[in-house]
Amino acid sequence: MAAGKQKKRIISSTNSDQHRTGKKVKVQSSNYLIGLKSRIGLKWDDYQKRVVPKQEQVGILWSDLAPFIDSGQKHCSGLADVTYVPPETFSLENLRSVLSYEVWATCLTEAERKFLIQFLPSETDAEENLHLLLTGQNHHFGNPSLSWSSSLCYGDIHPDVVLNKEKQIRVDEKAYRINLSNYNSNMVETVKKWKKIWLSCDDSEIMFR
The missing domain is CATH 1.20.1070 (Rhopdopsin 7-helix transmembrane proteins)
Structure with missing residues (x-):
């Protein structure tokens, strides 16, 4: 039961973050740029002697957002946004059991799926690509979704790391x-x-x- 609650919490948080991040990259206004929060969360270390960055963070660079925005900021460098993920995420090997095709088909609404699918290349079959990515199959000599989720779980996209x-x-x-x-x-x-x-x-x- 505890594992089920943990999985549900990760799914809920991940879906929320995906929706929030995706929505921002499509809004072409000053409000969108103001809404970005590139501050890295800090905390005291175990000895209460120095400040260290919190581990449960994911950094998004301006270069990551460049394909989705149409402004001068697309040529900026550094952090564009910092988002938080549940600490339990880092105990996983990857997010395949959390961000699965079953989750896509059953846990997201039609509106959410329609919103997210617009970020996929329009010249290809989006539904087929989603199935390949979310089921962990080989997709053009690898699986970007599996690679990204593994990087997230291992802390390789922590704000300090990406910077x-x-x-x-x-x-x-x-x-x-x-x-x-x-x-x-x-x-x-x-x-x-x-x-x-x-x-x-x-x-x-x-x-x-």
Whole structure:
């Protein structure tokens, strides 16, 4: 019975968060942007000596919302929103038993299903894709739903974690651009040297011997 109550609580909370998050990404107004809460919840540690972030949080980056919004904020970086999940979620391996196709078909209303399904690609069979995703089947060399839910349960999309990942991506991109620029500069200098030798050489074939 306790397990049933736990599952029901997770389902209820997850459905509520999905509906709330989904609704926000479709509202194109200043009220939507004001409604985002990107503050990370904090608490005292076990020794009451320092403040640490709460674990039962999920971070949503601006880059995650970019496909669904049409404003200047779609080019922003950092946290767009922080939402809470039941602590019991982190004791699960993934959310397959919670976010299942059975839950989709029986626990959501027609209006909720219609609302959520609009976020799927319109050029494909949404119902078929939902069945593949929520039943854990292979979908284009993997299962995004299963991967995401596993990441959630293992704390890999905690606000601090996603911020660190985004920061590392920016560092890697900067290093890549610098290396590419250095490579191009070296190539240009090499070509200039070849040109100088070519122009100063009486017999150009000597260069290639």
